[in-house]
Amino acid sequence: MFTIFPAIDLRKGRVVRLKQGRAENESVYSDDPARIAQRWAAQGAEWLHVVNLDGAFGESGALNVDALTKILAAVKIPVQFGGGLRDLESMRRALALGVARVIIGTAAVEQPAMTAQALHEFGAERVAVAIDARAGIVATRGWAQGAGIDAIEFGKRLREGGVTRAIVTDIARDGMMQGIDAGAMAAFARATGLRVSASGGVASLEDIRNLLRVSAIGIEGVIVGQALYTETIRLTQALEMARGYFDAAYCE
Numbered sequence: 001m002f003t004i005f006p007a008i009d010l011r012k013g014r015v016v017r018l019k020q021g022r023a024e025n026e027s028v029y030s031d032d033p034a035r036i037a038q039r040w041a042a043q044g045a046e047w048l049h050v051v052n053l054d055g056a057f058g059e060s061g062a063l064n065v066d067a068l069t070k071i072l073a074a075v076k077i078p079v080q081f082g083g084g085l086r087d088l089e090s091m092r093r094a095l096a097l098g099v100a101r102v103i104i105g106t107a108a109v110e111q112p113a114m115t116a117q118a119l120h121e122f123g124a125e126r127v128a129v130a131i132d133a134r135a136g137i138v139a140t141r142g143w144a145q146g147a148g149i150d151a152i153e154f155g156k157r158l159r160e161g162g163v164t165r166a167i168v169t170d171i172a173r174d175g176m177m178q179g180i181d182a183g184a185m186a187a188f189a190r191a192t193g194l195r196v197s198a199s200g201g202v203a204s205l206e207d208i209r210n211l212l213r214v215s216a217i218g219i220e221g222v223i224v225g226q227a228l229y230t231e232t233i234r235l236t237q238a239l240e241m242a243r244g245y246f247d248a249a250y251c252e
Contacts, residue, residue, distance in 0.1 A: 004222055005049035005221055006040040007051070014029075029229045033070065043239075045239075047077060047100075048077060049079075052084050056083040065097075068097065081102060085104050091122065103129070105131075110140065129166050131167070133169070133171060155192030158192070159192050166194040168197070168200075178203065179201050179206075180202050180222070185219055195218055197219075197222060203232060203233075204227070
């Protein structure tokens with residue numbers, strides 16, 4: 001199946017969106033993340049994608065953890081959560097709160113042995129790796145640093161190590177509403193063997209349709225943020241389109 005993940009990015013306890021991951025390019029959409037979560041759940045979302053941006057930037061994320069706790073209490077659908085999870089204990093705490101899946105990014109680059117431990121302790125279904133890339137090169141530390149690693153080679157290494165699921169973000173497109181490069185996402189999935197949730201630049205239903213067309217290659221979902229908050233995409237329409245696509249494929 002194909003999952004549409006509404007994104008809830010948290011900064012100092014508020015729901016925000018950034019452009020190209022830059023803290024200075026911030027738009028605030030709500031002071032009540034739990035209410036936003038309820039909105040997406042009421043519209044039919046099957047998962048939520050929640051990110052602690054303060055944690056990703058190496059800052060205190062206490063307000064965002066409080067917001068996460070309220071989100072988990074407010075909705076019954078599963079939540080995947082990342083941002084600043086750079087040790088096993090922080091992952092354990094997130095899972096103990098009720099998070100269904102943790103997302104690690106910087107830690108996967110800098111601490112491969114810890115990634116292996118996380119897979120062993122929590123299982124591959126409960127761990128996803130965020131591969132955030134600019135011009136094909138992996139970025140870490142809230143996208144502030146280039147790791148000097150080719151994204152596809154990194155993906156292959158992760159798959160060899162037991163990772164099955166990746167969230168792949170095109171940083172240059174993120175928050176820019178320029179459309180997603182479905183071809184590049186498909187090429188990444190094909191080359192690495194990872195199941196990919198695509199992120200970065202989703203601007204229209206056509207972007208989602210293009211990803212659906214390559215879903216058989218290994219694109220299992222899409223993360224949508226800015227387009228939902230600006231109502232360029234309506235979640236109910238996107239979900240209906242995805243269901244219709246697979247219903248038609250099944251009938252064939």
